[in-house]
Amino acid sequence: MSVVSLSCRECGEQYALEASYVCEVCFGPLEVRYDLSGLDAAETRRKIQAGPASIWRYADFLPFDKPPRSALGAGMTPLLRADRLARELGLGEVWVKNDAANPTHSFKDRVVTVALAKAQELGYQVVACASTGNLANSVAAHAAAAGLESYVFVPSDLEEQKILATGVYGTKLVAVQGSYDDVNRLCTELSSDRDWAFVNVNLRPYYAEGSKTLAFEIAEQLGFEVPDRVVVPVASGSLFTKIARGFDEWHQVGLLDRGAPTMNGAQALGCSPVAQAFEAGHEVCRPVRPKTIAKSLAIGNPADGPYALDLARRSGGSIDSVTDDEIREGISLLARTTGVFTETAGGVTTAVLRKLAERGDIDPSERVVLVITGEGLKTLDAVRGTFDTTVVEPTVESFEAALSQDLLAAA
């Protein structure tokens, strides 16, 4: 198999494939290193197509010697052609990758599937995470399925739907009185002295690999082709950079005729450290205190900020931000043109696509993929009050009266 070691992204120092995430020489992030030279393109493609209908069909590009089994799984979500959305935005070809169609309704099932498999391989009994909500749902569910004990740390002001959809799995839910960045700091401190697998702290190098499977699926679903542009939400920047990495790895092996396309990142204006640094021409992000309805993207101190900035610039893309009102409009636009109801993060992504279209950044000949990472039912407050309901008595007369008064005209 192709997985080799952990390697520091900054200085290249090599480490064993254990639960570590920081280079001891320079404090840079560790990443999984592979040797893909032994993979034959045609054989690999056959193996993928004959593989299971989950992320494990891409096992050659995931950090395991032997593909593990996972109880809940993730992946193989629909890629939908969104012609009505494209028409409304004056674009040629738009596709929606609907990752709300995962077991706990967000892309986090991909990263958690990989992290929990690694936690089990390394012999951990307890898993944990610092979460803005979707990860909490996912860790709680996958831990329950695997029979592992779990601790889930979230900011105490999280949306009720995300709290309820986490606690139900029997996890130990810890609501921290602070922002996500406080939660993250606490978990980083706790991971120093506890023998727990924090999926996005000490297992982060493995966890992050799961995000590459979004690129693999998009490419496979397009017939082993790379789209011209991908629009992705940015919180820590990990998903954004790993999607590009996925395309690049397949290009390296010869499964694709090119690597990562133009990469556009999407942030909420109320938490836009990466978009601000992009606009200012900075190489690093200055942390911010988040204030946005897009709580799943509310990371004020993004770990992969410098790499997200570099990727956006290198690929000819950008990192843009949108207001809370634009986010609500984005949710509505996606719902009424594609039938996909997304959470606030998807509203951010859709609104940024609209912004790029209006700005003239996207050529009508381009094939664009919009990555929708989560489910609208988790952030219902965002759509409350955005439409009217017509109330009638249970009689034909009452209904017809309402109809004739144009009360239903908008429906």
Added chain:
Amino acid sequence: MSVTVKIPTQLRSVTGGESDTEVEDAGTVGDVLDRLYERYDGLRSRIAEDGDLRRFVNVYVGGEDIRFLDGLETSVEDGDEVTILPAVAGG
């Protein structure tokens, strides 16, 4: 006066395994770090570069990121807790 400094796992190989330590008579976070550099051989190059902190190192005073305060010029008082942590977690 003295402040407590919490050392992350990744730096304990240079602190002889110590997970926290006391620093006396330091006025700013920069002073605190300078004392630590004198005390622990090899610490400076791990977390600092060209006189500033490396970009993947976070330092907190009382749980607050020093980039929201005055950076290395942030003043410290008796009993404060200074925490050094890797920045690459989360998300």
